[in-house]
Amino acid sequence: MKQLNIVAFGAHPDDVELACGGTLAKYSKLGHNVFIVDLTAGDYGTRGSIEERLAEAACAAQQLGIKKRINLRLEDVFFEESRESLLKVVDTIRLLRPHIALIPSPVERHPDHERAFKLIKRAIFMAGLRNLREAQIPEPHRPSLTLHYIQHTYVHPEILIDITGTWVDKIASLQCYRSQFDPTYPAPETILSTKRFMEFLAARASMLGFYIGVNKAEGFVRVDNTPFYVDLPDLIKT
Ligand SMILES: [Zn+2]
DSSP, X not given: OOOOEEEEEESSTTHHHHHHHHHHHHHHHTTOEEEEEESOOOTTOSSSOHHHHHHHHHHXXXXXXXXXXXEOOOOTTTOOXXXXXXXXXXXXXXXXXXXXXXXXXXXXXXXXXXXXXXXHHHHHHHHTOTTOTTSSSOSOOOOSEEEEEOOSSOOOOXXXXXXXXXXXXXXXXXXXXXXXXOTTSSSOOOGGGSHHHHHHHHHHHHHHHHHTTXXXXXXXXXXXXXXXXXXXXXHTOO
């Protein structure tokens, strides 16, 4: 089996756990190198301090079997596609050398997620440019496959991953984020901290699982629409 480097990028700590935590745990258990890169520490989140959120993120990474988690400490809410931000993401891609990149959704309720999609997509392209010498790491690299995951706003997926076996790991990773999801945490309520939100998450995973005849699934869409090769029989495998 070829060991793959899989990197999941998120705008805030907890984004990747919510959208693709089951997938990350699955491929880490299968022996691949799975990494998480958070753009920000979620500095302006309604609940929890930066220190708490970073500690929660470390706990969640452990639950998912993540090899290394990097926080780029871009400024939450204000980060832009600046030269500095792009080069930070480019260097991270050149450092981790992902075969597969999982990135935020382009159509989202939270504007940071949409901006993160654009920033990361652009940096992925730039990371492959041999003559981009402004980056600290000179060796170019571009992932073979970039998929965006699905977040709050529903986007119909193109690819579904069976996460029935790692649903418990995903939930365990989310339980690390006490400041975000625990209704008893002493802070104002947000849409994430209600019991209904966890029900929504489970319902979404069950709905996606139903399409492929499994209990729980996570969905993805290819970012690059260059045609790719598959054998017809592979398309009807169940
Ligand atoms: Zn977020």
